[in-house]
Amino acid sequence: MNCAFSISSLFLIQLLVIFHCVQSANDIVQDTCKKIAANDPELNIDFCVKSLGSDPESHKVDLEGLGLIGVKLLQANYTGTIEYIKQLQKQKLEPSLLKALSFCLDVYTSGERKDLIPLYKAKRYGEVNIYVTIMMNKEAACDAQGSEKGGTVPPLTKSNADVYQLSIIVLDIMNIV
Structure with missing residues (x-):
């Protein structure tokens, strides 16, 4: 019985250590976001x-690693937005919306695009x-195109x-790092 108590105690201690590590990893994400938001x-x-x-890696990285995750998410969202605009343009939409989408596609695809991960x-x-x-x-130029009042292109x-939010995250993390 003493051996069983020791094994279950050891298991409980390991479980607490694992929980603490996961909790600490979650804290870096929350702490970083709170710091940036402040x-x-x-x-x-x-x-x-x-x-x-x-x-899933966010629970295993430091602040610099969170910045890399932010860069990856930003690039994926940026590219995804371009693809989404192309899909929307294939639909039957009102001419003013198609014009706004065309403008946004031109803006998003203009200029040099770099893979920011190696940088x-x-x-x-x-x-x-x-x-x-x-x-x-x-992104701001596309938003401003949405209406004469500076609204957004609804879709x-x-x-x-x-x-925009991912850009803020990346820029602010780099300022901290």
Whole structure:
């Protein structure tokens, strides 16, 4: 019985250690998002936590690793937005919306597109910063095209907002790192 008690005690201790490690990993995502949100009122903290936490690696990385996850998510969303615009253009939509979508596609695809992952891994944060800022400006230009009042192109509202939020996350993490 003493042996059984020792084995179950050992199992309980291991379980607590694992729980603590997972909790600590979750804390880096939440702590980072809280820190960013405290300095940047435009950041949606829930979006930040959900986005960074969606990558299984986020529970195993440090702050620099979270930045890399943010870069990967940003690039995927940026490319996904371009593909989404192309799909929308194939649908029968009103001419003004098609015109806005065409403008947004031109904006999103204009200029040089770089794979930011190698730049980030090489700690060339200044270059990453430039490209992320350009991506952010393209999102803003697309949003402004939505209406004469500076609204958004309705089918792109979420995609544009995601690109913008991920840009904030990446830029702010690089400022901390």
